[in-house]
Amino acid sequence: MNPDFSQLDLNGRLRHLITLDGLDAALMRELLNRAQGYLCLPGQLPPRGGDLCGWTVANLFAEPSTRTRASFELAALRLGADALNLDVMLSSRVKGESILDTIYTLQAMQVDVFVIRDAEPGIIEFVARHVEDHVSVISGGEAHLSHPTQGLLDALTIQQSKGGFRDLIVTIVGDIRHSRVARSAHCALRALGIAELRLVAPEEMMPDRGEFAGAVRYRSFDEAIERADVVMMLRIQRERIAETATTDPRNYHEQYGLTAARLARARPEAIVMHPGPMNRGVEISSEVADGPQSVIRRQVSNGVAIRMAVLAQLAEARRRRTP
Amino acid sequence: MNPDFSQLDLNGRLRHLITLDGLDAALMRELLNRAQGYLCLPGQLPPRGGDLCGWTVANLFAEPSTRTRASFELAALRLGADALNLDVMLSSRVKGESILDTIYTLQAMQVDVFVIRDAEPGIIEFVARHVEDHVSVISGGEAHLSHPTQGLLDALTIQQSKGGFRDLIVTIVGDIRHSRVARSAHCALRALGIAELRLVAPEEMMPDRGEFAGAVRYRSFDEAIERADVVMMLRIQRERIAETATTDPRNYHEQYGLTAARLARARPEAIVMHPGPMNRGVEISSEVADGPQSVIRRQVSNGVAIRMAVLAQLAEARRRRTP
Amino acid sequence: MNPDFSQLDLNGRLRHLITLDGLDAALMRELLNRAQGYLCLPGQLPPRGGDLCGWTVANLFAEPSTRTRASFELAALRLGADALNLDVMLSSRVKGESILDTIYTLQAMQVDVFVIRDAEPGIIEFVARHVEDHVSVISGGEAHLSHPTQGLLDALTIQQSKGGFRDLIVTIVGDIRHSRVARSAHCALRALGIAELRLVAPEEMMPDRGEFAGAVRYRSFDEAIERADVVMMLRIQRERIAETATTDPRNYHEQYGLTAARLARARPEAIVMHPGPMNRGVEISSEVADGPQSVIRRQVSNGVAIRMAVLAQLAEARRRRTP
Numbered sequence: 001m002n003p004d005f006s007q008l009d010l011n012g013r014l015r016h017l018i019t020l021d022g023l024d025a026a027l028m029r030e031l032l033n034r035a036q037g038y039l040c041l042p043g044q045l046p047p048r049g050g051d052l053c054g055w056t057v058a059n060l061f062a063e064p065s066t067r068t069r070a071s072f073e074l075a076a077l078r079l080g081a082d083a084l085n086l087d088v089m090l091s092s093r094v095k096g097e098s099i100l101d102t103i104y105t106l107q108a109m110q111v112d113v114f115v116i117r118d119a120e121p122g123i124i125e126f127v128a129r130h131v132e133d134h135v136s137v138i139s140g141g142e143a144h145l146s147h148p149t150q151g152l153l154d155a156l157t158i159q160q161s162k163g164g165f166r167d168l169i170v171t172i173v174g175d176i177r178h179s180r181v182a183r184s185a186h187c188a189l190r191a192l193g194i195a196e197l198r199l200v201a202p203e204e205m206m207p208d209r210g211e212f213a214g215a216v217r218y219r220s221f222d223e224a225i226e227r228a229d230v231v232m233m234l235r236i237q238r239e240r241i242a243e244t245a246t247t248d249p250r251n252y253h254e255q256y257g258l259t260a261a262r263l264a265r266a267r268p269e270a271i272v273m274h275p276g277p278m279n280r281g282v283e284i285s286s287e288v289a290d291g292p293q294s295v296i297r298r299q300v301s302n303g304v305a306i307r308m309a310v311l312a313q314l315a316e317a318r319r320r321r322t323p
Numbered sequence: 324m325n326p327d328f329s330q331l332d333l334n335g336r337l338r339h340l341i342t343l344d345g346l347d348a349a350l351m352r353e354l355l356n357r358a359q360g361y362l363c364l365p366g367q368l369p370p371r372g373g374d375l376c377g378w379t380v381a382n383l384f385a386e387p388s389t390r391t392r393a394s395f396e397l398a399a400l401r402l403g404a405d406a407l408n409l410d411v412m413l414s415s416r417v418k419g420e421s422i423l424d425t426i427y428t429l430q431a432m433q434v435d436v437f438v439i440r441d442a443e444p445g446i447i448e449f450v451a452r453h454v455e456d457h458v459s460v461i462s463g464g465e466a467h468l469s470h471p472t473q474g475l476l477d478a479l480t481i482q483q484s485k486g487g488f489r490d491l492i493v494t495i496v497g498d499i500r501h502s503r504v505a506r507s508a509h510c511a512l513r514a515l516g517i518a519e520l521r522l523v524a525p526e527e528m529m530p531d532r533g534e535f536a537g538a539v540r541y542r543s544f545d546e547a548i549e550r551a552d553v554v555m556m557l558r559i560q561r562e563r564i565a566e567t568a569t570t571d572p573r574n575y576h577e578q579y580g581l582t583a584a585r586l587a588r589a590r591p592e593a594i595v596m597h598p599g600p601m602n603r604g605v606e607i608s609s610e611v612a613d614g615p616q617s618v619i620r621r622q623v624s625n626g627v628a629i630r631m632a633v634l635a636q637l638a639e640a641r642r643r644r645t646p
Numbered sequence: 647m648n649p650d651f652s653q654l655d656l657n658g659r660l661r662h663l664i665t666l667d668g669l670d671a672a673l674m675r676e677l678l679n680r681a682q683g684y685l686c687l688p689g690q691l692p693p694r695g696g697d698l699c700g701w702t703v704a705n706l707f708a709e710p711s712t713r714t715r716a717s718f719e720l721a722a723l724r725l726g727a728d729a730l731n732l733d734v735m736l737s738s739r740v741k742g743e744s745i746l747d748t749i750y751t752l753q754a755m756q757v758d759v760f761v762i763r764d765a766e767p768g769i770i771e772f773v774a775r776h777v778e779d780h781v782s783v784i785s786g787g788e789a790h791l792s793h794p795t796q797g798l799l800d801a802l803t804i805q806q807s808k809g810g811f812r813d814l815i816v817t818i819v820g821d822i823r824h825s826r827v828a829r830s831a832h833c834a835l836r837a838l839g840i841a842e843l844r845l846v847a848p849e850e851m852m853p854d855r856g857e858f859a860g861a862v863r864y865r866s867f868d869e870a871i872e873r874a875d876v877v878m879m880l881r882i883q884r885e886r887i888a889e890t891a892t893t894d895p896r897n898y899h900e901q902y903g904l905t906a907a908r909l910a911r912a913r914p915e916a917i918v919m920h921p922g923p924m925n926r927g928v929e930i931s932s933e934v935a936d937g938p939q940s941v942i943r944r945q946v947s948n949g950v951a952i953r954m955a956v957l958a959q960l961a962e963a964r965r966r967r968t969p
Binding site for chain 3: 054055056082084086098101102104105106107108109110112132133134322
Binding site: 040042043045046048067070071073074077078276277278280297298299300301303304 | 377378379405407409421424425427428429430431432433435455456457645
């Protein structure tokens with residue numbers, strides 16, 4: 001983010017959510033706690049609220065059928081908002097100005113929250129800098145850079161399983177270089193104070209040296225998983241594997257796939273995470289994905305709860321600013 | 324369906340609705356009665372309910388603009404549910420596991436009912452076998468095999484016009500071989516106890532001998548329509564006609580199209596049905612489609628009512644299981 | 647419209663809204679006043695209503711992501727209706743009858759209002775002539791002919807800025823020949839009684855002589871803008887420019903683009919309008935579009951309010967007819 005831009009309002013409350021980078025741990029904890037209240041037992045109807053009654057949430061996703069868009073849509077509806085889905089990628093528009101014209105038009109229709117997924121770095125903050133005072137922007141995934149609600153839902157999932165963050169060893173595995181999921185997890189977990197973050201990836205999928213401050217880098221998955229409390233697998237793009245001379249899917253699975261044998265090297269109560277959608281047999285074996293240590297489905301449930309928490313928090317902050 | 328799978332719960336109530344095959348007549352009658360209560364006079368606002376308040380219904384249809392999807396969406400909204408539309412055909416996914424991953428993901432977002440249309444036989448039951456105890460699956464049309472809500476709405480339409488089923492002669496005409504509509508009508512009408520089911524179709528559109536137990540097969544439409552109480556026309560795929568050497572659309576209309584002259588051979592008070600969309604001038608003449616014996620539009624109204632009845636019944640059964 | 651068709655009911659109230667041509671000024675004023683009540687200050691939640699509680703509004707637009715569809719969808723939701731979006735262009739269907747079959751099917755599902763955008767002249771009235779007594783049809787834009795809610799929102803915007811219509815000089819600029827926006831503005835402003843309507847366009851974009859009765863035609867923008875109170879710019883289709891030998895985008899901007907220098911020739915308090923989306927640097931400079939005289943975003947807000955007013959008025963008229 002530009003140094004002169006803040007996603008917080010003057011009360012230090014959340015106004016936008018574009019990145020977890022620099023976000024206060026206390027604020028994150030507040031979001032995790034609030035999200036916890038939106039969870040329910042299987043078979044129960046999910047808690048609802050009226051926090052966004054009368055609000056309009058516009059989802060701007062290029063592809064209509066992503067799970068993240070559905071998750072945001074349900075979060076908005078369950079808080080009483082109207083949800084507007086627009087299949088549009090802002091950055092694919094011809095000119096810079098017309099991005100803002102699209103936004104200004106929707107804003108003039110009284111859209112209160114924009115949820116935006118975009119492939120171009122910077123577009124989401126660019127929008128946030130230009131909306132009116134009462135309007136909020138939430139990132140639904142920005143290029144390879146940031147996916148803040150994913151980072152929060154991952155933190156919530158870890159907190160639920162481990163009771164906290166201190167002393168934890170977390171191992172992230174896969175195409176970290178191109179992963180917004182990994183970057184946002186790094187921001188969240190560093191702020192919340194885990195003991196050790198380990199990265200393991202083939203050379204060409206390892207991020208640049210300047211990134212992921214404080215993390216320890218491994219070439220061997222077997223070493224990186226030793227005594228880990230959390231193993232966070234990333235989705236591998238099959239196209240990406242094909243590009244590299246050194247790997248094919250089978251090779252990849254052997255070196256960087258999570259199997260039951262490999263998982264046995266982690267702590268016995270270690271949890272396995274994946275942001276989905278999974279390539280079974282490539283980055284993760286079905287045995288592990290469906291096994292007792294997997295919390296992958298719980299991540300999805302936490303995703304709706306986190307998005308509800310973020311929306312409710314934005315609404316509360318707005319009410320505080322303009323009573 | 325596999326012999327070890329039941330779409331009923333342990334109380335004998337509907338948990339899924341995948342096929343009418345084997346469904347109890349009493350249960351069908353209950354659905355018809357309930358649906359009747361959701362109908363209204365033209366110009367009145369349709370009855371609504373809160374039976375699905377807090378529920379989420381996900382519509383998984385490959386094409387976004389089908390009438391059946393709209394019908395399910397309205398049924399869900401009018402019962403107070405949130406409706407999520409996803410343009411997705413499950414069976415077009417690359418691997419078997421990933422079908423379930425899609426379902427599990429949506430289930431983890433607290434989807435309560437999946438309405439699925441799919442071109443691959445068995446997918447819908449496959450999903451139903453894997454969802455959690457409180458989740459229901461409804462078929463919105465499965466390959467050429469089953470379209471249970473269509474079968475029920477057809478039965479409801481006949482009951483409204485004829486007061487019951489006993490002594491009725493029903494003639495189904497057209498591409499029966501490839502028709503899920505015909506198969507579900509057969510299941511419903513056999514269970515509800517009509518007097519005679521007649522099938523009439525060109526050779527290549529006639530189902531295999533083992534199918535449609537109890538039905539009488541005709542080659543001549545003029546014979547098959549004699550004294551019929553109900554004439555149920557099927558949509559003909561123009562591509563299907565082109566495939567066969569013996570027919571073209573005009574030929575087809577002459578031999579298997581329903582005209583006023585042909586309809587005069589049925590009972591005077593016979594009704595004409597069509598699941599839509601119609602090819603006017605091919606399987607049915609406009610004179611008949613818009614004539615006084617046509618109940619085609621009433622079928623559509625009954626469709627929403629039946630879908631509301633099915634949803635409300637599933638909700639009631641779930642509340643009985645988990646009070 | 648055909649002479650035997652009326653968009654008013656027997657009480658003289660609005661039943662459909664297909665064109666502003668011939669619509670009573672008193673009725674327009676009533677809509678403008680009602681719309682005014684649906685506006686709010688930025689940062690406030692927009693007024694809502696229950697006027698359409700239990701109603702179903704179906705939006706039939708060929709493209710899913712137009713601003714006009716979003717505007718109608720929000721208007722319907724904010725009045726308590728269920729909104730059904732169908733990506734369908736009626737006139738692209740193969741046969742005339744099947745247009746009505748689509749409509750009759752949705753009508754049988756208890757759709758109360760159809761909002762239709764279509765590229766073929768006459769389709770929307772054709773639908774309106776065939777729906778049931780209680781069903782209403784609203785044009786969301788018809789070929790180059792009519793865009794009545796746009797005409798009304800333009801009138802509302804002018805009234806807000808100017809306090810009324812008398813004595814006003816309004817200049818419309820651009821591809822008037824192909825513009826439904828210009829035609830509906832002409833109808834509205836003539837009925838509401840402005841002093842002078844001026845048209846300015848290159849030869850090939852000027853409408854036929856028989857059209858735009860009472861308007862004064864100019865070749866020079868500089869002359870046409872003299873003392874104007876309202877400058878209404880039209881979107882130029884880049885394809886259209888390319889077609890003509892005499893112009894390219896830069897040439898077009900020089901002759902027919904609205905710049906600050908040109909705007910200085912209008913009255914000092916003149917307002918600048920544009921229906922969007924804008925081609926900045928072609929028909930309008932960014933300086934003007936974002937300048938203090940621009941009311942372009944207010945037009946968008948007025949659009950939702952006008953659509954709410956039209957829907958609420960239709961509902962009121964229906965309740966009066968069938969108490």
